[in-house]
Amino acid sequence: MILSFLFLSLNLSSLFHSSIARSSALHHSNHSGYVDSLYEHSRRRLYSQNEFKMSEEEYIEKLEKLARGYMSNSDLEVAMMELNSRCSNISKLYRMQTVVLAFQEIWYIGKSVLGVPLWALEISDLPGKIEAEPAFKFIGNVHGDEPVGRELLLLLANWLCNNYRKDPLATLIVNGVHLHILPSMNPDGFSLRRRGNANNIDLNRDFPDQFFTMNDDTDSRQPETKAIMDWLEDIHFTASASLHGGALVANYPWDGSEDKKKKYYGCPDDQTFRFLASVYSKSHYNMSLSKEFPGGITNGAFWYPIYGGMQDWNYLHSGSFELTLEISDNKWPNASELPTLWEYNRMSMLNLVASLVKTGVHGRVSSSDNGKPLPASIAIRGINYTIGASKKFADYHRLVAPGGKYEVIATMPGYRSQSACVALGEGAMTVDFVLDPESDPEGSQVLVDSGCYFDNKFGVQVMDYLPVPRLEISVIFILMLGFICCLLKWRVRPNLLNQKQTMTPVSKRAVV
Numbered sequence: 001m002i003l004s005f006l007f008l009s010l011n012l013s014s015l016f017h018s019s020i021a022r023s024s025a026l027h028h029s030n031h032s033g034y035v036d037s038l039y040e041h042s043r044r045r046l047y048s049q050n051e052f053k054m055s056e057e058e059y060i061e062k063l064e065k066l067a068r069g070y071m072s073n074s075d076l077e078v079a080m081m082e083l084n085s086r087c088s089n090i091s092k093l094y095r096m097q098t099v100v101l102a103f104q105e106i107w108y109i110g111k112s113v114l115g116v117p118l119w120a121l122e123i124s125d126l127p128g129k130i131e132a133e134p135a136f137k138f139i140g141n142v143h144g145d146e147p148v149g150r151e152l153l154l155l156l157a158n159w160l161c162n163n164y165r166k167d168p169l170a171t172l173i174v175n176g177v178h179l180h181i182l183p184s185m186n187p188d189g190f191s192l193r194r195r196g197n198a199n200n201i202d203l204n205r206d207f208p209d210q211f212f213t214m215n216d217d218t219d220s221r222q223p224e225t226k227a228i229m230d231w232l233e234d235i236h237f238t239a240s241a242s243l244h245g246g247a248l249v250a251n252y253p254w255d256g257s258e259d260k261k262k263k264y265y266g267c268p269d270d271q272t273f274r275f276l277a278s279v280y281s282k283s284h285y286n287m288s289l290s291k292e293f294p295g296g297i298t299n300g301a302f303w304y305p306i307y308g309g310m311q312d313w314n315y316l317h318s319g320s321f322e323l324t325l326e327i328s329d330n331k332w333p334n335a336s337e338l339p340t341l342w343e344y345n346r347m348s349m350l351n352l353v354a355s356l357v358k359t360g361v362h363g364r365v366s367s368s369d370n371g372k373p374l375p376a377s378i379a380i381r382g383i384n385y386t387i388g389a390s391k392k393f394a395d396y397h398r399l400v401a402p403g404g405k406y407e408v409i410a411t412m413p414g415y416r417s418q419s420a421c422v423a424l425g426e427g428a429m430t431v432d433f434v435l436d437p438e439s440d441p442e443g444s445q446v447l448v449d450s451g452c453y454f455d456n457k458f459g460v461q462v463m464d465y466l467p468v469p470r471l472e473i474s475v476i477f478i479l480m481l482g483f484i485c486c487l488l489k490w491r492v493r494p495n496l497l498n499q500k501q502t503m504t505p506v507s508k509r510a511v512v
Contacts, residue, residue: 069335071150072191073184073190076187077117080119080154080183083121084121086161087123087157090123090124090127090160090161090174091127092127093119093120093121093122094120094121094122094128109182109228110226110227110230110231111223112187112224113222113224116187118184118224119182119183120180121181122178122179122180123157123161123174123178123180125174130390131178131393132390133178133395134176134238134357134397135178135236136177136237136239136352137235137240137241138156138179138180138181138349139240139242139310140152140153140243141183141184141187142186142203142204142244143195143202143203144189144193144197145190145193145195146331146332147190147245147332148245148328148332149183149245149327150190151342152243152338152341152342152345153181153182156181156346156350157181160174172357172358173350173353173354177353177354186203197222203222203224203225204310206221206225206308207229207309208317209313210254211257211307214307214308232314232320233318236319236390237314237319237320238319238320239320239355239356239399241280241324242310242311244325244327245329245333248293248328249326250276250277250281250324251297251298251300251303251311252273252277252297252299252300252323253267253300254299254300254301255301255306255324256300256301256306256307256309257305260307261305262303264299264301264302268384269400270299271400271401273321274297275401276323277298278297280323280325280348280352281297281348282295283347283348283351285344285345286344310322310324311323321399323352327341328341356397356399357428358428359402359427360398360400360429361398362397362429363395363430364389364432365378365389365433365435366394366434366435367415367434368435369436369437373389373391373392373393375388376388376396376411376412376433377410377411378410380408381406381409382407402424402425403424403425406421407419407421408421410433414438415436415437416436417435418433
């Protein structure tokens, strides 16, 4: 009993300022149904709202008749504007630049070499508003001769629009995530039906590289690449994915290695990326059954090294966990295959976006003296990668593989650092940090040995990194408890000796 009391006291001494922690596991559910929108062959437009009241069999029949060609760039513009108009309550076309079209101000993130707008669409229950929620982006048609992503992303947007508040997964994504969709990053390459843009530059080799001094000249960077980089300065994405063609696999960082050799070269969050890639692969119709890629996933450098890729740049410079998704063996399949490709990839796309709220560690950081949000840095001990809490709400969204034990550390200049020991299950967990102002102007340093352990029943343990005065108080308190224990031990020992002397042989045998 004494030892239990001492153990409890030691626990209490490290929990002076507890963070609020709760675990929320969101359940996976299977969903069926088709997107209720495609386009006419001559002028492929979205169906009006009344046309969605058809049975699934009627829709499939109409889908097969209409899926005879890919959208042109002008078709894509019309489709996105009509979708935005029909689903204005949960969607918004937004901008880094603006243009006046038909007496309306339409927003887009930039232009291609030939001046084609790069249209981006946001889907959320509060589109255009800043919320304490994670953001995800999909980019299609990075390579001009890989157009399947263009079509699937429009189908995805329409499916969410049609199924919001009807389907649990659609509702979860719209209410819990800010989803951004850029169907075509390379409209010029699509028109020319070639891999590169109008300048014949491969856009997935045009980003600054971590290993080699390439693409560092901003003047020579392609306008499509600049638009993406500017976009990510304006919006912080928790995770993202680009859709490609020519294989069937989910690719994750690093895409290259420092010695340019083909080998497995994992990034600091390798375990998390393997999990995210597996979410897509296992939800796909047959990607996880690949004989070439075990589990349907691959490390980029192990497959074939590339440099100047968008995937690695996202992770390094914008804090976005990005995957490169190869979604069809044929780069430019016949348009009649699009309905099948959509059905094969639909649940993968939805589950990948939903993983932002169904897994990981989420929370906010605030000050204990006035409650104001603190844009602190969030790190995981043992993983050399730091993310930042947002400036407005100080919310953070740290993706980690489920089923692990993690020490989450929140640091902010002028405040004492705080650590939360999280035993993460299959669901997400919320850990809010409340940091105390630091009296020492130089700030506190994270201790090498934080005392993080997982041998109790709590899902989260939170500790302050105590300054010297508090540490001395804790030591004194522990020494006093130890002194009391010794006194009790000395008092009990004579009683035990007296009992042994008075015991009979019969009682001894009974004890034995």
